[in-house]
Amino acid sequence: MASGLVALLDDVAAIARLAAASADDIAAASMKASSKAMGVVVDDAAVTPKYVSGLTPARELPIIWRIAKGSLRNKLLFLLPGALLLSALVPWIITPILTLGxxxxxxxxxxxxxxxxxxHGHGTEDAALADQTPEEIENQKVGGAVRTDLILSAEIMAIALSEVSDQSFATQAAALVAVSLLITGGVYGVVALIVKMDDIGLNLAARRNGAVQALGRGLVTAMPVVLAILAKVGTIAMLWVGGGILIHGLEEFHMEALPHAAHVVSDAVAGLTPFAPGIGSWFGFAVASALVGLIVGTIVALIVPRVMTLFGKSAPAH
Structure with a gap:
């Protein structure tokens, strides 16, 4: 009996060690996948605040919560099963999907x-919303945000999956769940903080302490500037991430000319920053990626309206 109990305890200990090792693998895979997706996350955080602009402050947090739930639903119910299925059945398709993204x-x-x-394009959305009720406007904005999130979340999940493709199926699934929760919570937590920062500033400005009042007034004054900068950072992040994905896709397809040029730029900047060559190399490659994204994206942006016209449709508004 004693030997049976000892054997059972040994089995339990072995299972515990295996579980701990698996948890470490999942955590490592999740962090690796999350770090590669951060460029898209920056864009996600930069894009979302526009969907609550022009609405009453009391509805800002409920709308962000609705968008966050839609984002999590996109990731867990649609994208995660699809990504795992593609990875298991046709793993070669991940790179083409990433390239399209x-x-x-x-x-x-x-x-x-x-x-x-x-x-061109500014003000058209506000004009389209002018004749709608507040509830219709809210529903339309939430729907638009969730649709935009679907595209960005698909990129996040594809990038994450490409980083853990050498792991077991269970580790891939657990890592993607962790990435979904971590990124959704982080993005929409930051968005909620950003959109309510002016209210926080007004609250602080009403306090009796002079230093606190000054901080509150500073927050209120700074937020329009912060939002404008964030929008520009989001645009740069789109180009940087998009161009970087295209460069990686070309490498996978053995089309080396453009990737080689990007690496030459990266090495050149690293050589100009001997005090921090790693940072210089990263910055050089990021700049090269953004330029590739801008050039390719501009070509596509010029072609899309003409293609849409051929099919009797107008180009999509953003």
Whole structure:
């Protein structure tokens, strides 16, 4: 009996060690996958605040909560099973999907740049919403945010999956669940903080302490600038991530000319920053990726309206 109990305890200990090892593998895989997806996350966080602009402050957090639930539903119910199924049955298709996503992100980023330069496209959305009720406007904004999130979440999940493709199926699934929860909570937590920062500032400005009042007024004054900068950072992130994905896809397809040029730029910048060559190399490659994204995205942005016209449709509004 004693020997049976000892054997059982040994089995339990072995299972516990295996579980601990699996948890470490999952945590490592999750962090690796999350770090590669951070560029898309920056864009996600930068894009979302526009969906609560123009609405009453009391509805801002409920709307963000609705969008966050839609984002989690996108990831866990649709994208995660689809990604695992594709990885198990046709793993070679992940790179083409990522490349298409990189093309889309480059197109989106380039289109935003074109709109900023030309002024075309601004104000059309507000005019379209003018005759709708507050509930209709809210539903439309939430629907638009969730649809945009579906594209960005698909990129996040594809990037994450590509980083853990050498792991077991169970570790892949657990890592993608962890990435979904971590990124959704992080993105929409930051978004909630950003959109309520002016309210926090107003609350602080009403306090009796002079230093606290000054901090509150500073927050209120700074938030429009912060939101404007965040929008530009989101556009740059789109181009950087989209271009980087395209470069990686070309390498996978053994089309080396453009990837080689990007690496030459990366090495050159690293050589100019001997005090921090790693940072210089990263920055050089990021700049090269953004330029690739801008060039390719601009070409696509010029082609899309003509293609849409051939099919009797107008180009999609953003």
């Amino acid at each position: 990189g093309l889309y992100l480059s197109y989106e980023g380039a289109e935003k740049i074109i709109e900023m330069v030309t002024g």
